[in-house]
């Protein structure tokens with residue numbers, strides 16, 4: 189069973205979120221609607237920050253913009269003192285628009301073009317270089333103040349095989365051998381400062397994984413320092429901190445992760461050879477996933493063959509179930525006290541058989557016209573949504589201490605045709 193706990197609340201059998209009636213939100217803004225509770229983001233940020241900083245004070249969080257790029261959410265991270273990790277020039281531009289300073293931005297791309305590298309270089313932001321061949325191209329464009337390399341430490345983790353970014357069979361990161369060659373080349377070319385980076389997987393709930401992979405990275409860092417005679421300004425252990433999506437998953441013990449990593453960074457081997465570099469993390473999911481629910485209306489129920497509950501949010505609104513077979517818990521916001529349950533499939537309106545948000549899911553008695561809430565959609569929810577099947581993208585609302593703000597309006601037909609030039613050839 190899913191426990192209804194804050195920011196969710198059972199208010200006389202109907203769901204409220206951050207103390208606001210979800211039924212009223214749906215009525216006011218329409219559905220599908222992403223609703224974000226700012227307080228939950230603040231809570232997550234503070235929990236993560238104190239878990240690490242209480243063991244190692246040179247600690248910094250760089251929020252991974254790709255998880256949720258809404259400007260108001262970026263603004264909140266800026267207000268909290270976070271940096272940002274950007275995957276492309278466009279994310280750098282968003283962050284700049286919000287007021288993030290150069291020194292608070294990282295650019296972690298992969299297979300970058302010269303134009304992208306040139307852009308980041310001109311913006312004077314820190315670049316995480318993903319493979320050896322990128323470095324000579326970068327150095328030809330100019331001498332960056334700092335060079336950081338993304339290492340593949342040889343192992344990876346992740347809740348789904350496609351979310352494993354380290355180890356064999358991954359397109360990310362470079363070997364230690366390539367890294368040694370790259371640092372030597374950078375040093376020879378006049379680069380004075382260095383960083384080290386890894387990002388080995390996403391959605392990880394096992395705290396011991398972070399200890400294991402960080403130990404590996406530190407071993408590699410020590411060897412690199414020895415072989416290249418450089419020192420690291422920062423060591424970035426990436427993101428990947430998971431959240432529980434599916435009962436009975438338990439939350440990641442982030443305090444344990446913070447204390448394990450702190451111990452490694454404060455340990456003899458590390459402090460003797462590496463000195464005291466900054467410890468960077470760049471999480472997305474952990475900070476925003478559980479801050480947001482997706483409200484969606486039930487329009488049509490088909491009883492046979494199989495029971496299908498048709499809602500107005502589909503793979504165009506939330507791609508994760510279709511793409512990764514990801515589980516998102518669903519609550520009938522209109523009927524929280526209903527005791528009757530049945531097994532149903534919940535589907536969207538897209539003309540694809542993979543447009544299923546929940547397969548064979550035991551849900552409370554659902555009727556046409558009910559409002560459903562899909563949970564934990566703040567990370568890789570809106571940011572992976574599309575206009576497929578000519579669907580305007582959903583609206584987004586933020587709640588901050590009972591204040592409600594539409595932070596992204598629902599798209600219209602004009603947004604769908606924006607930027608197109610109609611040919612005049614076919615008269």
Ligand code: LLP
Pocket residue numbers: 252254255273296351387389390391426427428429470471472473474508567568572
């Ligand atoms: N840093 C880099 C370089 C990344 O590529 C990512 C995520 C992060 C940080 C943040 O990872 P997180 O803390 O959120 O695990 N679309 C998938 C997730 C893909 C993650 C891609 N990279 C999903 O919906 O689960």
